[in-house]
Amino acid sequence: MESIFESKKLELVYNGIDGERGQRQALNNVTPNATNDDIAEFGQLMGSLAPSSESINSVVIVEKQRIDL
Numbered sequence: 592m593e594s595i596f597e598s599k600k601l602e603l604v605y606n607g608i609d610g611e612r613g614q615r616q617a618l619n620n621v622t623p624n625a626t627n628d629d630i631a632e633f634g635q636l637m638g639s640l641a642p643s644s645e646s647i648n649s650v651v652i653v654e655k656q657r658i659d660l
Contacts (some may be wrong), residue, residue, distance in 0.1 A: 594656040596623050601630065602651040603637055608644050627652075 599621040607613040621630075630650055638647035 592658050592660070594658050597655040597657050599623055599625065599655075600653040601633075602653065603634060603647055604649045604651060605641060605645045606648050613648060614645065 598619070601618040601621055603616040603618070605613040605616070630652060634647055634650035641647060
């Protein structure tokens with residue numbers, strides 16, 4: 592059975608300030624053909640725009656696929 596692409600989303604995870612839990616920012620509707628390198632470059636760009644006290648820790652890729660039975 593073949594899987595059918597439904598969506599790809601990103602979550603940018605920021606470092607917390609003063610021991611607090613870091614913030615998360617969700618980005619929906621990422622193009623399906625975005626490579627891991629593209630996503631890493633985007634995360635680095637977003638990190639360069641964030642305040643230095645809240646730098647980006649990681650980028651989480653959430654991909655949804657469906658398999659019809």
